[in-house]
């Protein structure tokens with residue numbers, strides 16, 4: 158027997174985008190159903206992004222006591238760019254009066270899930286969307302299957318694809334699962350989590366002749382670090398000693414605090430923007446709509462910005478039957494998406510090395526880094542983009 162659920166908005170994906178959207182819609186009195194193919198435990202324990210823009214934290218403040226970003230997360234008022242043997246601080250607070258918070262994505266998800274379940278709202282884990290039909294009509298429908306293999310259909314007034322980079326909903330919006338602007342990079346990040354106190358007060362983005370490294374942190378006892386690697390490398394192929402050597406050789410001048418490495422992964426780099434973000438009664442948000450390389454820390458923050466624009470449009474459509482904002486959703490969201498794409502590409506190309514780089518390329522790159530750190534305008538641009546352009550105009 159097929160179970161059919163009727164709701165106003167069907168949201169596929171319980172990542173930051175889908176969960177935040179459901180929370181904001183509920184606050185506006187709009188009912189939704191959220192499904193995710195993963196279990197709650199998987200969602201709450203997958204390590205991903207870790208840097209929240211100031212605007213993202215302000216949006217999460219709307220969860221009230223459920224948001225722990227300000228209490229558990231740590232505010233950072235700057236980062237260091239290191240190259241040619243010297244460190245240069247980018248003083249966010251002094252340059253733009255804003256900061257970022259180190260608060261891992263899975264903790265944000267725990268907060269969002271707790272808030273939704275406490276409000277008694279419909280959130281279903283282990284449910285996989287297979288396809289979406291009828292987006293050109295007033296009643297689009299999501300066809301899904303539950304963890305037990307039973308069919309489930311969601312009959313809604315609007316369908317939102319918040320289902321990440323391998324989005325199923327994208328096919329209903331763009332006509333194909335891959336339709337979009339795409340760029341691949343010849344490197345990836347090798348990421349580790351280790352038990353050791355932070356090696357530096359602030360994040361270090363280091364460009365070295367051996368390649369890029371990011372020295373980051375998760376808490377007073379756990380560090381998150383990355384180094385540039387070949388995209389096809391097997392994470393298990395490095396010994397702990399080799400990993401520490403790779404990292405240490407890329408941050409000359411800093412002695413890294415070493416400790417047991419308890420997670421390692423390889424994160425491939427892609428830039429992608431879907432050709433269409435909305436078709437009829439379906440729209441894409443977050444990684445379903447775009448992906449960015451992680452160097453600019455934009456992925457999760459961009460998902461939040463999309464949601465702010467889409468939620469306002471859905472409010473107008475579903476509460477006032479006003480289609481103007483939903484018609485403006487794609488151009489409004491794309492304005493910020495392409496700025497973030499540029500910033501993420503720029504940070505990536507400025508800080509990473511490629512095996513085919515000539516001496517000219519290498520010296521030009523150092524010239525570019527100097528142009529940024531020695532100019533107040535250059536530092537200010539970086540600070541403005543990294544801490545996030547204001548969300549105020551979007552809401």
Ligand SMILES: Cc1cc2nc3c(=O)[nH]c(=O)nc-3n(C[C@H](O)[C@H](O)[C@H](O)COP(=O)(O)OP(=O)(O)OC[C@H]3O[C@@H](n4cnc5c(N)ncnc54)[C@H](O)[C@@H]3O)c2cc1C
Pocket residue numbers: 169170171172173174175192193194195200204205206207208262284285286287319320321322323324325422424442443444445451453454455456457458460
């Ligand atoms: C390993 C890794 C590390 C990252 N590190 C960083 C970082 O350091 N900084 C940064 O800014 N960004 C980082 N990102 C990107 C950031 O995590 C994403 O931009 C962010 O998660 C986007 O949120 P989202 O809600 O759009 O998508 P997601 O978080 O991907 O959520 C999509 C959800 O949809 C569900 N889903 C997918 N298909 C279906 C289906 N057919 N049916 C039902 N459910 C479905 C998935 O299970 C998932 O829970 C990282 C990403 C990865 C993968």
